[in-house]
Amino acid sequence: MKSETAIDPKIMEEIIRFNKNVFNAPKLVSAPDEIILEVTPHDVVQEIDKTRLLHYRPLTDKQHKTPLLISYALINRYHILDLQPEKSWVRNLLQQGFDIYMLDWGAPTAMDKYLDFDDYINGYLDSAVEHIKNESSVEKISLQGYCTGATLATAYTTLHPESVKNYIATAPVIDGWRDTTVISNLSKNMDVDKMVKTIGNMPPEFMYYCFSVLKPFEQGIEKYVKFFKNIDNKQFVDNFLRVEKWLSDTPPIPGELFKQWIKDIYQENLLIQNKMYVNNNHIDLKKIDMPIFTQVAVGDHLVSPECSMPLHYAVGSEDKTLRMYPTGHVGMIASSLSQKKVLPELGKWLLERS
Amino acid sequence: MESQPTKETIEYYKHLSLFWTDLIHLMSSKPQALGSTGPMRAFATNSKKVATELIEINENLLEFNKYVTEYYKQLAETWNEAQKKVNLKAPEVPHDVEQIDAFKRIWIDIFDNDFTELFDSKKFGENYGKLVSKELDLTKHWNNITNVILQSANLPSKEEIDEVYKELHSLKKRITKIEIELKKKRDVNKNEK
Numbered sequence: 001m002k003s004e005t006a007i008d009p010k011i012m013e014e015i016i017r018f019n020k021n022v023f024n025a026p027k028l029v030s031a032p033d034e035i036i037l038e039v040t041p042h043d044v045v046q047e048i049d050k051t052r053l054l055h056y057r058p059l060t061d062k063q064h065k066t067p068l069l070i071s072y073a074l075i076n077r078y079h080i081l082d083l084q085p086e087k088s089w090v091r092n093l094l095q096q097g098f099d100i101y102m103l104d105w106g107a108p109t110a111m112d113k114y115l116d117f118d119d120y121i122n123g124y125l126d127s128a129v130e131h132i133k134n135e136s137s138v139e140k141i142s143l144q145g146y147c148t149g150a151t152l153a154t155a156y157t158t159l160h161p162e163s164v165k166n167y168i169a170t171a172p173v174i175d176g177w178r179d180t181t182v183i184s185n186l187s188k189n190m191d192v193d194k195m196v197k198t199i200g201n202m203p204p205e206f207m208y209y210c211f212s213v214l215k216p217f218e219q220g221i222e223k224y225v226k227f228f229k230n231i232d233n234k235q236f237v238d239n240f241l242r243v244e245k246w247l248s249d250t251p252p253i254p255g256e257l258f259k260q261w262i263k264d265i266y267q268e269n270l271l272i273q274n275k276m277y278v279n280n281n282h283i284d285l286k287k288i289d290m291p292i293f294t295q296v297a298v299g300d301h302l303v304s305p306e307c308s309m310p311l312h313y314a315v316g317s318e319d320k321t322l323r324m325y326p327t328g329h330v331g332m333i334a335s336s337l338s339q340k341k342v343l344p345e346l347g348k349w350l351l352e353r354s
Numbered sequence: 355m356e357s358q359p360t361k362e363t364i365e366y367y368k369h370l371s372l373f374w375t376d377l378i379h380l381m382s383s384k385p386q387a388l389g390s391t392g393p394m395r396a397f398a399t400n401s402k403k404v405a406t407e408l409i410e411i412n413e414n415l416l417e418f419n420k421y422v423t424e425y426y427k428q429l430a431e432t433w434n435e436a437q438k439k440v441n442l443k444a445p446e447v448p449h450d451v452e453q454i455d456a457f458k459r460i461w462i463d464i465f466d467n468d469f470t471e472l473f474d475s476k477k478f479g480e481n482y483g484k485l486v487s488k489e490l491d492l493t494k495h496w497n498n499i500t501n502v503i504l505q506s507a508n509l510p511s512k513e514e515i516d517e518v519y520k521e522l523h524s525l526k527k528r529i530t531k532i533e534i535e536l537k538k539k540r541d542v543n544k545n546e547k
Contacts, residue, residue, distance in 0.1 A: 008450045113516070114523035123530065182473040189483030191490070198490045198497065213473045217465045222458075
């Protein structure tokens, strides 16, 4: 007699195959530590403290005159914009003939705990812009900010509009009160003064916690199951490991900068209200009067669209474009959608203004 | 809320510890002066500081436990609710690979939605904020104990190192400002020539 609780042989096959894949994984794939994330050749043209200015080597014979500087986020490293050739934001723009620079904020240590908005905006970012202007013999450059890097770039653009020809804000963190993400909820209830006084810089572990509460079961369990199931798929495995390595490379954020960030953006929401000051300089969004292109991802669970879109309506510019894409925070910059839709649209917009 | 007898007990032990460390310090300070350059320097004073910190850590631990219990209670309640929803949506035990995959998808979607709702909620945010704050209080006491040990070994405390960092930061800013002004002057001179 056949038992009603008999297990389908296919299930057993699946379990055996899965276990075999787990066992074979170390023989088939590289350890994340062995993977080098930088793929597009570049030169380091300026180093200040722990920051580096990267200049990517051209991939076309002729380049458009106005160089583009990318101000990457303060969370994790810039590698996500150049993680692998077929999904590289940087490579795509180089292939479209743009001259690309990237500001790598580096990994701050305990001695950097007093670095603040002023150091990042009027120090590192301004030095990078000045360097590019001198090197390229131009009076103005194009500036792109991504995520928290866009908040810095936005503040920079209001303070130094004379240096920015075009401004691209990609998933910018602007209106903290409208942000509906988990990160915003945790930030609003944080005693940031006590945190910085007690531990100095914002520790990477805190960021890991914030990441782990975003889709905890899909990201915490299912993606690893998928990884072992697809262990024979070289392209899948390579992509997975690169993204994982990028995710785990979280530098600390300087204490003072983090404090200002949480207070001014998430708790008091000063930026969008035009009430924010950086070293006594008023950050007035109306001063952004050059062409601006705002890119927002509808499914962004790190910076919600409601948090980014207000920038489009707050700036003083008459030449302004807002684009919304059916993807997530990382999908907007490192996916096939970004290659097929986001970047061609950005390239077209930028070319008309470069 | 912390019960009255517990608070009284803590206060009693705090007083007891301070009384004896103070008394020992008074009794032993003269012969101890002999070791004023070694690691046993100011042993009684340091012991008193460490004892005070340890007692205060206990006070903070009580508060910390309250918030950590609430934290796991919220997680457990959300888990139970999500599991109930899964049971309602997928009452049958899956028998084949396709059914297992479908079940897994439902389970993940419901759990992700419910937990995201929890993490987005005001009650979670507030409790989590208080939990982190208490953790920081514990860290602060640990830092204070470490400082006592560092100073007994003639090493700078965390606060003293912080002062150096602050001074360095301020100096760097001043130098940058001077460099910019010098560059401007040089440019003006160049243009005049």
